[in-house]
Amino acid sequence: MIPEQAPCVAVIVAGGKGLRMQNALPKQFLPLQDKPILYHTIAAFIEAIPAVRIVLVLPTEQISYANMVLQQFSGGVEITIVHGGPSRFHSVKNGLLEAKEEDIIFVHDGVRPLVSPELIQRCYAAAQAHGSAIPAITVSDSIRQVNNTGSIAIDRNALRAIQTPQTFKGSLLLPAFAQEYREDFTDEASVVECFGQPVHLVEGEKSNLKITTPEDLLFAAALLNQLHENN
Known part of the structure; x- marks a missing residue:
């Protein structure tokens, strides 16, 4: 457990409709080991930093699904x-x-x-020290860039795949989000960089996958099973 030297808040963004999941239920509410995917996400932050404030961002039409998640916390949770x-x-x-x-x-x-x-704790500590912490992992596949005449190989050693939680001091992130929206704002790091501030990369985790397809859900279930067996 890290010392809580500053208050913290986790803004958890769950806006997907799950079209690639081939399921009418939005993907963030699909079951993973009998609990909604969002339950596991929120529980990880509470385990890492019990005093964290959770802010869950949902599309208006999905607000009614939130009770599916809240009722999974037997001791209650403030979200x-x-x-x-x-x-x-x-x-x-x-x-x-x-x-x-x-x-x-x-x-x-x-x-x-x-x-x-x-x-989560690593990102917290790095953000305190550097102002930001962006999880990143090395790219293991060969990469090619497509152009008008075909494609060219790209040196993957210079590339990183970016994950979340992207973590910042509020004094850096809040002013950055006062900017006007641009289409090239693909994540929070790009917003902060456009504001003129560098971002600090930290080592991410290959297991920190983003569930977007039915295959991803199978991988996540297998990884969770392995984690529980090891514990």
């Missing part, structure tokens, strides 16, 4: 539910209304349920 916006940027911005400049702020994909408490 602030916020309406999402037309883009990730706007959804995160709505969630940040619940944060303060003195906070350490995590922004995490709701469908990354296997994020470990250790990664």
Whole structure:
């Protein structure tokens, strides 16, 4: 457990409709080991930092599903539910209304349920030290860049795949989100960089996968089973 030297808030963004999951139920509410995917995501943050404030950002039409998650916490849990916006940027911005400049702020994909408490704590400590902490992993596949005449090989050693929780001091993230929206704002790191501030990478985890397809859900279930067997 890390010493809680600053208050912190986790803005968990869950705006997916699950079209690639071939299921009418939004993917963040699909069962993973008999509990909604979002339950596992939220539980990881509470385990890592019990005093963390949870802000859950959902599309307006999915707010009614939230009880599916809340009722899984037998001891009760306080979660602030916020309406999402037309883009990730706007959804995160709505969630940040619940944060303060003195906070350490995590922004995490709701469908990354296997994020470990250790990664959360590592991001917290790095954000305190550097202002930001962006989890990243090395790229193991060969990469090619497609152009008008074909494609060219790219040196994968210079590339990193970016994950969440992207973590920042509130004094850095909140002013950055006061900018006007741009289409190239693909994540929080890109917003902060556009604001003129560098971001600090930390080691991510290959198991911290983002569930977008039925195959991803199978992988997540297998990883969870292995984790429980090892414990």
